Amino acid sequence: MTTSARPEPSTRTAAGGVDRNRVLLEVRDLRVSIPTPAGPVNATDGVSFTLRQGEVLGVVGETGSGKSVTCRALLGLRPTPGTTVSGTVAYPGLGVDNVADLSAAGLRRLWGRDVAMIPQNPMTSLNPVRRIGDQVGEAVGASGGPRGRERRDRVVDLLRQVGLPAPERRLSAYPHQFSGGMLQRTLIAIAIAQDPSLLVADEPTTALDVLIQDQILGLLLSLQRDLGTSLVLVSHDLSVVSQVCDRVAVMYAGQVVELADTATLLAAPQHPYTRALLEALPAAVPRDQPLRVIPGAPPPLVGLGATCRFLDRCEHRQDACRTWPTELVGTGPGHLSRCRRAAELGPTALPVPVAAAPLPVNPVPVPLHPDSHLSSDPTPGDLS
Ligand SMILES: Nc1ncnc2c1ncn2[C@@H]1O[C@H](COP(=O)(O)OP(=O)(O)OP(=O)(O)O)[C@@H](O)[C@H]1O
Numbered sequence: 001m002t003t004s005a006r007p008e009p010s011t012r013t014a015a016g017g018v019d020r021n022r023v024l025l026e027v028r029d030l031r032v033s034i035p036t037p038a039g040p041v042n043a044t045d046g047v048s049f050t051l052r053q054g055e056v057l058g059v060v061g062e063t064g065s066g067k068s069v070t071c072r073a074l075l076g077l078r079p080t081p082g083t084t085v086s087g088t089v090a091y092p093g094l095g096v097d098n099v100a101d102l103s104a105a106g107l108r109r110l111w112g113r114d115v116a117m118i119p120q121n122p123m124t125s126l127n128p129v130r131r132i133g134d135q136v137g138e139a140v141g142a143s144g145g146p147r148g149r150e151r152r153d154r155v156v157d158l159l160r161q162v163g164l165p166a167p168e169r170r171l172s173a174y175p176h177q178f179s180g181g182m183l184q185r186t187l188i189a190i191a192i193a194q195d196p197s198l199l200v201a202d203e204p205t206t207a208l209d210v211l212i213q214d215q216i217l218g219l220l221l222s223l224q225r226d227l228g229t230s231l232v233l234v235s236h237d238l239s240v241v242s243q244v245c246d247r248v249a250v251m252y253a254g255q256v257v258e259l260a261d262t263a264t265l266l267a268a269p270q271h272p273y274t275r276a277l278l279e280a281l282p283a284a285v286p287r288d289q290p291l292r293v294i295p296g297a298p299p300p301l302v303g304l305g306a307t308c309r310f311l312d313r314c315e316h317r318q319d320a321c322r323t324w325p326t327e328l329v330g331t332g333p334g335h336l337s338r339c340r341r342a343a344e345l346g347p348t349a350l351p352v353p354v355a356a357a358p359l360p361v362n363p364v365p366v367p368l369h370p371d372s373h374l375s376s377d378p379t380p381g382d383l384s
Pocket residue numbers: 034035036041042043061062063064065066067068069070079080236301
């Protein structure tokens with residue numbers, strides 16, 4: 001792979017590797033409050049976690065639990081101009097004490113070079129009237145990256161690296177000539193163009209057909225391993241993150257309610273919401289029984305107090321839970337839970353529900369979109 005000069009500071013070691021014991025990202029008591037006519041929506045409400053270099057953290061939770069708002073805050077992004085943000089998002093190895101204090105120029109330096117986001121919907125994330133080569137080239141050339149022939153070569157390298165066959169011929173294509181999977185591969189190429197220390201992938205496969213989802217996740221994992229990049233992977237699907245992530249943060253109603261390494265979380269979840277999510281997975285339900293759902297709905301994120309937000313849906317609730325001010329407390333090595341009764345919740349009797357076939361960790365070459373005017377590659381009909 002062609003590399004471009006990366007100005008210091010960098011999280012890479014002198015040998016170009018990553019030090020997996022070093023903390024890349026430190027989030028402390030992050031609160032994001034969005035003004036709405038109904039009152040301030042506390043989309044992220046006291047979220048804290050750390051991420052080491054080269055680590056993969058999954059963030060799971062139902063829709064509206066604050067995953068996207070939290071992840072965007074990692075890049076210093078706010079949902080609306082009137083949004084208030086408190087707490088800190090620090091990148092110690094990059095010399096950033098809090099992204100909220102960065103100037104516009106500081107944020108631009110952070111984005112792409114140090115932290116890059118892979119969006120949810122590839123179909124709407126590229127400029128429809130600009131050629132693929134130009135859009136990837138712009139990412140390569142940012143922050144003083146290479147120009148001319150060197151830039152073009154790097155673009156071709158990147159497209160090859162994300163599994164697009166015959167990348168030279170893709171340079172002049174427009175987004176409408178690519179399938180959803182090819183567009184997401186292109187966005188991943190843009191995200192890794194500056195060799196960032198952290199990739200934030202917000203439900204990167206949600207908009208894709210189910211067969212392609214595994215390929216894209218496999219690609220992400222393979223790149224993350226090869227490049228030593230840290231990855232925050234947002235998903236509403238616990239079975240997906242459990243295949244890919246070192247640790248998992250479970251979010252509910254704007255808060256992290258449980259955080260643990262993946263194996264521990266699956267074997268001994270210590271928050272009733274995590275248990276309910278696991279029990280609701282199709283793989284945890286015998287074939288002859290109906291799928292389980294978690295009764296009720298999350299509360300609106302306006303004016304919530306310090307007590308348990310899952311209370312009304314919880315099958316382990318007791319009267320004392322109604323007044324107990326929740327906080328994230330340690331329940332085992334690296335294991336945190338917000339449940340008052342965490343210590344009483346033993347291991348689950350569930351079959352390890354999500355040990356599906358491992359994802360392919362090498363980029364799967366992408367056959368062409370049948371509508372593509374670009375090529376004569378074999379295997380038409382496979383829409384990745
Ligand atoms: N621009 C906005 N204006 C008002 N409320 C917002 C805005 N953006 C997000 N919210 C609210 O913030 C809360 C958290 O939203 P967020 O998008 O982070 O949830 P999520 O867990 O990522 O959901 P999904 O899985 O559906 O993407 C939700 O209640 C949402 O309605």
